[in-house]
Amino acid sequence: MVLDEVGSPLAERELPDPKPGEGEVVVEVAACGVCRTDLHVVDGELDEPALPLVPGHQIVGRVLDSGERFGEGDRVGIPWLGWTCGECRFCRSGRENLCDRAGFTGYTRPGGYAERCAADERFCFPLPEGHPDLQMAPLLCAGLIGYRTLRLAGDAERLGIYGFGAAGHIVCQVARHQGRRVFAFTRAGDERAQAFARELGAEWAGDSGTTPPEELDAALVFAPVGELVPSALRAVAKGGSVVCGGIHMSDIPRLPYELLWGERVLRSVANLTRRDGEEFLQLAPRIPVETRAQPFPLGQANEALDRLRSGDLSGAAVLLAGRG
Ligand SMILES: [Zn+2]
Ligand SMILES: [Zn+2]
DSSP: OBBOSTTSOOBOOOOOOOOOOTTEEEEEEEEEEEOHHHHHHHTTOSSOOOSSBOOOOOEEEEESSOOSSOOTTOEEEEOSEEEOOSOSHHHHTTOGGGOTTOEEBTTTBOOSSSSEEEEEGGGOEEOOSSSOHHHHGGGGTHHHHHHHHHHHTTTOSEEEEEOOSHHHHHHHHHHHHTTOEEEEEESTTOHHHHHHHHHTTOSEEEETTSOOSSOEEEEEEOSOOTTHHHHHHHHEEEEEEEEEOOSOOOOOOOOOGGGTTTTOEEEEOOSOOHHHHHHHHHHHHHTTOOOOEEEEEGGGHHHHHHHHHTTOOSSEEEEEOSOO
């Protein structure tokens, strides 16, 4: 499924098989999760897509021809971070997520809305057998970046989650496993999402404009809505953090300094490191994280994106390539 021009629907097209470059493997894609970042790419809110582009960066599949690290038939996951330079100040200080020259799957490199995909094997994750492709795919971005977002919130006990979609519902389970208390915020009146949050262990769920029953120690903002930032700052206690987990957000409205006062912290999360991925993919099956995923055939990628755009999904949308 190919994006020729931003703002236009993806086109179904027959492309030549990808040829592996140096250090790359070709993967037969079984499933690819649909991430909000894909919407930002398709809608033109991120400015460097390598057009024409195959989007998608939550890829579960099997290696077709062995490389150095993986053998034929190995089950692997391909995430958003597709390549880093290894040389810049960020790479050399354990912050490859901030690499100046990073390559991103399904954005600056071809992604997984396809039957086959080439990837640098150093950035692929080995995946255990036994979990269905459908449930595994959302772990590769919603899970990984959600986990990094949670980690940057420190040891906050009372945790607010703004936006209870793919990332929110995974992070809620990790947070509960860690013994934190979860307060979930959804679009106004989204009773389905609020019930879902309570089912996953949130002790309170309500509309994002409302005040939680007590102060929070941290808030994670997964919805791409700048207006939520002042609301979240208002909800956190002194010394608390508001961590924005998305790659794109609408403008944050002007806010009085008083909302930041009291050593409150406002920060973003950018991308992931391989360490985040390794940690999270080891932790997830031990909890175990159960993802709610809605399957779509690969050819219905546009419909899956539309459903995500309108909020008409419970959990995560996943494209199934349909050969496995
Ligand atoms: Zn670098
Ligand atoms: Zn993503």
